Amino acid sequence: MPFIPHTDQDVATMLDAIGARSIDDLFDEIPGALRCGPLDVPLGEREMEVTAALTQRARRDEPGPCFLGAGAYDHHIPAAVWDICSRGEYMTAYTPYQAEASQGTLQLIHEFQTMMAALTGMEVSNASVYDGASALAEAVLMAVRANRRTRRRGAASAGRETATTRVVVAGAVHPHYVATARNIVQGQGIRLDATGFDANGTVDLARFEALLAEPPAAVIVQQPNCLGLLEPVDEVVAAAHAAGALVIAAANPISLALLAPPGDWHDRGADIVCGDGQPLGIPLSSGGPYFGYICTRREFVRQLPGRIVGLTEDSGGQPGYALTLQAREQHIRRGKATSNICTNQGLLVTAATVYMSLLGAAGLNAVASRCHAQTRELVTELASIDGVERRFAGPFFHECVLDIGRDAQDVAQQTATAGITGGLPLGRWYPDLANCLLVCATEKRSDADIAAYRDVLRRILAHPEQPATASAPERTG
Amino acid sequence: MPFIPHTDQDVATMLDAIGARSIDDLFDEIPGALRCGPLDVPLGEREMEVTAALTQRARRDEPGPCFLGAGAYDHHIPAAVWDICSRGEYMTAYTPYQAEASQGTLQLIHEFQTMMAALTGMEVSNASVYDGASALAEAVLMAVRANRRTRRRGAASAGRETATTRVVVAGAVHPHYVATARNIVQGQGIRLDATGFDANGTVDLARFEALLAEPPAAVIVQQPNCLGLLEPVDEVVAAAHAAGALVIAAANPISLALLAPPGDWHDRGADIVCGDGQPLGIPLSSGGPYFGYICTRREFVRQLPGRIVGLTEDSGGQPGYALTLQAREQHIRRGKATSNICTNQGLLVTAATVYMSLLGAAGLNAVASRCHAQTRELVTELASIDGVERRFAGPFFHECVLDIGRDAQDVAQQTATAGITGGLPLGRWYPDLANCLLVCATEKRSDADIAAYRDVLRRILAHPEQPATASAPERTG
Amino acid sequence: MPEVSELQAVRHYTNLSRRNFSIDNQFYPLGSCTMKYNPRGAHRVASLPGFTGRHPLAELPASQGFLACLHELQEVLKAATGMAAVSAAPMAGAQGEFAGIAMIRAYHDARGDTERREIIVPDAAHGTNPASAVMCGYVAREVPVGADGDVDFEALKAAVGEQTAGIMLTNPSTCGVFERRIADIADVVHDAGGLLYYDGANLNAILGTARPGDMGFDVLHVNLHKTFATPHGGGGPGAGPVGANERLAPYLPTPMALREGDAFRWLEPADAPDSIGRLSAFAGNAGILLRALAYARMLGRDGMRRVGEFATLNANYLMERLRQAGVELAYPERRASHEFVITFRQEAKEFGISAMDIAKRLLDHGIHAPTTYFPLLVPECFLIEPTETETKEELDAFVAALTQVLGEVRTDPERVKTAPHNLPSARLDDVKAARDLRLVHGAD
């Protein structure tokens, strides 16, 4: 019997000890009408058969070189990362509630918090939420709680239909992040107002000013933004703080090895930094499991959702680690918790911690620099094709929008058929940009990969446009 | 610097402590004339680049369904096997010379010895030699030492050109095993005389009787033999023992889950059982690393080459494990050791031990039965093709010789091009069998795989013979 | 940021790992958490390069393998829960709860029924239940659980009304017993216009024996990291697919996989205009879904039933052995489901020994402590869930260890109070951790 160790003799002895005649007897408190017959699922297969069947499926999706980013990035992952994470001691432990039996995970999380705080320029970090998008949602809820002004307002209202609290989305923020945040916070009467981006692909400052007129609880800005471009974050922070709003920065952690950390933006920096940890040693894996990170300043730590590990001492005075500030969490505070999150993304935090340790600051910097260089190379090569040009002029990190002069969705499909994951057809997000591809090159893309893509794209674009495929306005995958 | 942790500061401090000005100074005892310039190898690459380059090569060899056995078998390996073996604690330890710091490896080997002894019907097992072929060579040397008659003779001679000792190879023994054994033992004046096989594909009993006329030190018999057939092992043992020869059995450990263990053959059974452990959880991997096993009866344990682990006690009276009978080994006995072997195949023994534990006796039996059933199915399906028929009629385990009526080497290449590893063209081993394929189906070959092979083979055979390819009399890979 | 060599990093994290308890090392009877064996085969399958390398936004021609798996898992979960449709988008149980409650809200809103402000939860419920309700803008209203472990039915009837949007229940409950009047509860809530949410954390108990869909639940989540054996990873990841009956299916979160003949595609907005939308940047914890699918396929029809059966057998055996050993059961008249509650209130009163002390001392025996102080309504309690993958020998060893500790409570209470004694750390000071917040290295 798969995964069940009992011998017939065991079962007999155990039933005897219980005083039951059969296992079925043990279910005698379940009303007969609620018992179900055999489930409508196939018969069991052995590991060998399941492996064979799913290997065949996996083969169907085996990717060629990937030039698609848009929130998930194909970085090199040192083999040591997952060899370590796959150790049963990390992979098959539960949340470290029994601190003395969980010092491995706890110390590791403490190291993670340290590294993330250093990377973002913040003072504290949690131990992860689900992913970058849910991290943004949690950051919004946190900012609303943390902003004294909105907190007062929130306290006045009660129950379901509270007065609306506003949060401004500045510039080009990943549409899936905005949608997720919106879906998660709207029940609590929080509204997200978006500035959109201007002809430069960055925050429409005029609209931003206008949206600050009635001060929002917080402002969200993504750096680099979801078009790969650098937002004028100092201006955004200055204006937001002037309006009494907290600033939530969404940032790709790899980019922070090159760019100014959000903690250093303008005066006192962003107030909350969040994002997706996927670039730090986590495979693409169809979108997850990744992890969301949230860092902030000490003053807001009691509003931070998710687990936090603190250094403490044991009864012998030796240093040791434990979960702390648990009174923020649902298992203690229940309905009044900072968040409903319980299970988080611990194993991915393990991967990111090992990844960052293997690379160190210099290694992260080298990865980020190489991503930037390869993306420049990519853009140069692709823009050498007739009719392909950059859509926005400003500086980018490792993603760039190219106008290819015709329906990008169609081209992306052809590219895929040629074995290359060629970028995001931006029409899925912005109908105005239906002729645009968002392309990305990580350090993993060699010059040969880039040349291959250039040749494929040139060939595709040299042929007349195919009849329009069924339009696919938003891919939800 | 890859894999070197030193900072410049470390180097300076260390040189200072040594009193040297540069690292180069430390080589000042090497005559200048012997110093070499930069090695003629390429510049270093990062893990990422090496992974990419070798992944590309690996892809070129990615196999379709494999119907080739001939000493290496494509069994299903439960994922747990290598997840456990890859733990640093097993993978990056040295030989367990410091027993107290190696109880993990030592207890595991002791469990391995127990399981192998049970499987072969012997009393003791060593902790591996290199592979099945080298195990046979060591078994020959061991038998010559162990056989009192030959030992006396050996003692009489000395130095290089001793009198010749004979060992008889009975029936169809894997030609690579015989070649290896011959190459390894000939320096000590031991000659292997082969009976060959008769029209049934098994030992030519007449020639066998004749070769026993002057009693050899030992007789080698492989069960199932290298054509997949069952040898008359009881008769072989009876005749060999009657002639005062020891019996060396070479056996596929998976087959032992179904067949009589060599320890039970005829009267007192085989005296030494050896073979390759690859079928027990070890991937094909182009031929290695596998491991050779040797089991024997207690009376011969002091002639057994390779490491052996014994159960003992620690100073507190607690049970514990240690390498034992080390006086047999080269690091103690030097030129008089039972063998020159030092590094063995420990990690593969780890894999086999975990594999056998996961399967248990019932699981091994199920695998062996399924291999047999699928091979029968394979033979039925292939023999349904016009012009394809079994070459030998006797019972087989999981390999079978098919006569396909034309040059099998040519057909095997075409099959490979069609993405199927179709079996061994026996002309490589036996010119008389140039029209024969040795085919194998393990439990991993589904009915669909078999049908696919049947269809491919039918298609190939339906077309006229291609012009002969360059003959390849013996593939050495 | 550290600057170390590869060996130093490997050695550091390899050695650190050894300071953890885990399923692969220890018996880990953590109630409500279903710490069962996590098959390595499922891990390998999810780690295939075709799966790990697929970009979440890849075009459909390069996505058929993954979509086929996602669709198959949706179907398996429908069958196992008795629901009409499943979305595997939520990334853990709590997000599944959020999704389910948001769906309930969307349902009421769509009908213009906007005045329902309350979600009812039993006081034994997991903390995520009220927290999820509040996150959706509801007030969480608690109803008590009675002395027999079932919800106090009279109190429930009194609490239900036109302000009731719905109720969240686990069944078997976190008291380790099957809620016997579940059909009556469903009637009362439905009659008042409310809906029933099933917290699937305890599905392991009844897998293959009873289905929430048959009990009257409208919407539910399944913790794949519990019932479907995906590893807990020291805190996560999990996955919390939501299922719904016909009534609530239109509101399921996206993305979902759709089958069209032999091809698969994503559900598009046009297919699901009423969806509560996405809850993650991409498709949730896809890699976990693959592991769960592999596990489900290895179990198959009979294997699933056996999971519930043997989880129940193990729990009842262990409960009975402990009862015989003199341990006080919280619900002595009841069958255990896959877990059960014991209480040390007597030890606390007589010897000043807390459940936590006993938990720490159990660690010294190489056994992970059961869940402590949950459910909150039972004082000084353990919630014990052995799971079906443990042997009788392991359960017997637990009885022996706990018996020994309880002996020590009487003979050497100090030893218990100051436990653990054999672990890398002695008892850690939680109060200091919260008072002198040291959350990053170096800073103080």
Add this chain to the structure above:
Amino acid sequence: MPEVSELQAVRHYTNLSRRNFSIDNQFYPLGSCTMKYNPRGAHRVASLPGFTGRHPLAELPASQGFLACLHELQEVLKAATGMAAVSAAPMAGAQGEFAGIAMIRAYHDARGDTERREIIVPDAAHGTNPASAVMCGYVAREVPVGADGDVDFEALKAAVGEQTAGIMLTNPSTCGVFERRIADIADVVHDAGGLLYYDGANLNAILGTARPGDMGFDVLHVNLHKTFATPHGGGGPGAGPVGANERLAPYLPTPMALREGDAFRWLEPADAPDSIGRLSAFAGNAGILLRALAYARMLGRDGMRRVGEFATLNANYLMERLRQAGVELAYPERRASHEFVITFRQEAKEFGISAMDIAKRLLDHGIHAPTTYFPLLVPECFLIEPTETETKEELDAFVAALTQVLGEVRTDPERVKTAPHNLPSARLDDVKAARDLRLVHGAD
């Protein structure tokens, strides 16, 4: 045969593993064994399905990837050793030795020079050297090593004659010093018609700085599981490719990879009529060869040189620190190569403490003991090889630990004699193990 569930097996072997020391857990300065970091990246590459799935007898069209790797490794090893040709067939150092000596024999035989019966080995040589010579039918004749660690040149000259088939040497030797008169030795042996075999176990010391081929060696092996960082696996596997100069190249064992334009094939019997033939069923430890190739590529030209440099730096630093700490060096006037010998003869005489006692006590400090009692000619010795992948901090910690143990030898010798004290087992009884042979469970 055990009959257990998957969880039980996984738990058993996971827990068992934790009773081992290993490179991934501890400093492991085992002299002559080169316990350096084994890159996980090399392990991953060798584990690719295209490599693990290839059948050894696969047809050439399905073998080009592997053959390209094998050929590339042969070329790398030629360059690193200064040899004309390399066969990667031997499965460990000892099999490489066997192959090399068999080649020497085949060479002499081919010339009709059949009366040479002796292979010379220094008394400091590893046990495999004489054992391999004997296995080839030779008599192993020992020559002494002098007080300075070099072979006694006069004794050597006296031993060499027309009965000499060849000599086996490591350089740097197992005394941890570079054999300075190697050129003279080569002349003496060659002049007598003998050949020189290089035992490559210590190649790590000189990688990129000096090459055996330039020193006059005719044939050699390289332990890939030492110099090329493939994991030792608790005893193996290794790989012992043999290299030969033009003279001996025709005798190399099969199989070997041949390049023809862009394609690769196996060397066929017709290509190598004089080969000593195969030494294994297939192509040796192919998976280990892949790991070594991946490692070699990551090192590259400069990385290889740095291996030798930093291995030497670490050894000389550690030797110097120990000298300063009052430890007696076996060859105090010499540079250390990548390893060096210390002796506790003083401690043995004064306190009755053996090198083994000290080794066991070091284990208590979480440090694997160095090689003990080898080379045999230095009494109560340690052969210490830190390797290039260890940090200065780790070396300093070793000095501190050994200093503490040596202090204990004086203050509390009993504690040292009865070590270890902090490990899963106390001192194990080797004598009992050999006397009461218990080699399988159950049987006695």
